[in-house]
Amino acid sequence: MGDNHGYKYEQPEHEVCVDEFFIGRYEVTQKQWRALMGPNQARFVGDELPAQRISWNDAVEYIRRLNEKEKTNRYRLPTEAEWERAARAGTNTRYYWGDEIRNEYAWYYGSSKFTAHRVGTALPNAFGLYDMLGNVWEWVSDWYDSKYFKRSQKDNPKGPESGTMRTRRGGSMANLASYVRSASRYRSKPDKRHYIFGFRLAQSANVTD
Structure with missing residues (x-):
């Protein structure tokens, strides 16, 4: 986890172990958001586009309502460690496809034409997950500390x-x-909304209700 050649707040590289978990194949879409929360004030509109202008607080409220609707407590945001495990999909390169940017894998400034794209239209990683890089930033559950990787525990x-x-x-x-x-x-404040902020769901593998 991390990158010794990246920005200071991504250093140092370090090994972590996480318990089994599930994570959404796609970012939460505007259609999914609207079903629980009402209209999404997205800059780029479309049912299968990722929900946008989502604060961390908004994401947590969506998850609360989803759990309530399905009478469960299984859904949550991924931890930062879980997110990176899912994104890397067993790789240790800069991107989950190699060390050079490739437009077919990610919607970023060089490929997106500065607009959001329908989830699942870029190529997936080795775990079959789409848009882990690019399209929208994804909130995770962790508080942010630029030096946390220097003291992070190894397990979960x-x-x-x-x-x-x-x-x-x-x-x-x-x-x-x-x-x-x-x-x-x-990082951003928990109540910060921006058209490039979204999220995806996770759940622990041992949650059965």
């Missing part, structure tokens, strides 16, 4: 115990290739 890290910013991963349609790497991480 869940981020700092507190903070003022939440972490987002993967870059977006509006970012240069340097921000759509498997190690790319950044």
